[in-house]
Amino acid sequence: MSQVSRYLEPELVEHLNHMQLSARSVVQGGTIGQHRSPVKGASVEFRQHRFYVPGDEPRRLDWRVLGRTDRPYVKEYDEETNLRSVLMLDASGSMGYRGDFGSKFDYAAKLLASFAYLMLGQSESVGITVCGHENDDWLAPHAGPTQLSRVVDALERAGPAGATGLPRAMHDVAERLERRGLVIILSDLFAGADQLRSGLAHLRHERHEVVAVRILDRHELDFPFRNWTRFKGLEGERGRLMEPALMRRAYKENFDRHRKAMEAGCLALGVELLEFVTDRAILEALRRFMMRR
Numbered sequence: 354m355s356q357v358s359r360y361l362e363p364e365l366v367e368h369l370n371h372m373q374l375s376a377r378s379v380v381q382g383g384t385i386g387q388h389r390s391p392v393k394g395a396s397v398e399f400r401q402h403r404f405y406v407p408g409d410e411p412r413r414l415d416w417r418v419l420g421r422t423d424r425p426y427v428k429e430y431d432e433e434t435n436l437r438s439v440l441m442l443d444a445s446g447s448m449g450y451r452g453d454f455g456s457k458f459d460y461a462a463k464l465l466a467s468f469a470y471l472m473l474g475q476s477e478s479v480g481i482t483v484c485g486h487e488n489d490d491w492l493a494p495h496a497g498p499t500q501l502s503r504v505v506d507a508l509e510r511a512g513p514a515g516a517t518g519l520p521r522a523m524h525d526v527a528e529r530l531e532r533r534g535l536v537i538i539l540s541d542l543f544a545g546a547d548q549l550r551s552g553l554a555h556l557r558h559e560r561h562e563v564v565a566v567r568i569l570d571r572h573e574l575d576f577p578f579r580n581w582t583r584f585k586g587l588e589g590e591r592g593r594l595m596e597p598a599l600m601r602r603a604y605k606e607n608f609d610r611h612r613k614a615m616e617a618g619c620l621a622l623g624v625e626l627l628e629f630v631t632d633r634a635i636l637e638a639l640r641r642f643m644m645r646r
Contacts (some may be wrong), residue, residue: 356505360466368636372643374471402426436477436535437494439526440465440504442511443540444483446587449513450541452570453632456459458513460631461539461568467639468537469504473497481507484522484540486515491529513587517544523552533560542567546614550622557622565619566642567628573608574630576601 361369402415405425413427442465448458469479473496480494481504492507519540526536536556542549542565556563572578578597585592619626627645629638 356509357466357501360463360505360508361470365467365636366470368400369467369639370474372639373475373641374468383425400429400564400623402529415614435532436472436475437532438468438472438477438479438535438537439494439530440468440479441522441526441536441538441540442481442483442508443517443538444485444511444513444518445517445518445519445540445580446514447543448520448568449587450570450573452572454570455631457510457515457541457568457570457631460629460635462508462511463635464506464566464629465537465539466501466508473501478534479504482522482526483507483511484518486518487527489518489522494530494534497630511537518543520548520552523549524555526533527552527555527559527561530559530561533562533606535562535564538563538565539568540565541569541573542615546611546618549615550618553618553622557624563622563624565615565624565626567615567626569628569630571630571632576604 399615402418403426405427415426415428418426442458442461444458446459449456451457454460465481472479476496478494478496479500481490481492483490490507490510492503495503499643517540517562519538519542523538525532530536553563554564576597580603581594581596583592583594616626620622625645627642629641
């Protein structure tokens with residue numbers, strides 16, 4: 354199996370070719386694409402005339418109107434620009450959890466590759482960051498067919514390990530992106546709600562559109578364990594042999610409390626929050642995502 358087909362199976366690609374991913378909010382960019390920018394300048398779609406004021410560039414004068422009316426007017430346009438996006442992949446140890454299906458990390462990586470394929474196919478600029486414990490693998494946003502190979506190469510180098518670096522990485526991306534765009538976060542969001550909210554708030558402060566895609570395993574929702582089980586920490590915590598019945602209630606209460614905190618935080622910040630479980634087919638998850646968009 355080739356590197357690309359590991360993340361983008363031929364049947365999936367066939368369906369992706371009939372989908373389109375767009376940003377909801379206005380974006381800023383520098384090239385002609387499929388998204389409208391608020392920047393006024395010489396581009397493809399006329400907006401309005403306005404009277405010339407000192408400082409306007411003479412080349413923007415409408416010489417035909419000037420010749421007919423002897424009044425100087427300049428032309429303003431809506432720029433049609435490319436969407437600049439960053440796809441953030443959480444590479445913390447908890448993303449390596451594997452229940453009855455593949456790991457959360459592998460599932461998130463396939464979703465990321467699908468998003469990249471869609472946007473690059475629409476001539477958009479796509480970048481990714483794989484969020485490690487201390488360092489991130491950063492691929493700056495670019496358009497063009499070769500960018501997909503770079504994305505796949507970055508995924509091939511990545512693997513889940515260590516404590517989460519997602520909150521720090523969100524602050525880093527907010528500083529790196531020079532123009533506002535779309536940021537899609539793929540993570541189980543297993544970090545302090547206050548830390549995550551701070552990172553999301555920074556991205557929103559910079560006027561980026563943010564979508565948080567939470568990836569969970571069915572075990573994390575249902576806690577199906579019945580017999581004595583050794584629970585091993587995936588982010589450096591010490592393993593413990595425990596009776597599941599004694600911890601089920603406390604686990605579910607903590608999980609639900611964190612989930613509600615994330616839902617409230619995202620709602621307050623204007624961040625779209627979606628939750629996918631790894632027992633759902635990738636194509637089904639993508640269709641749900643597109644319907645929400």
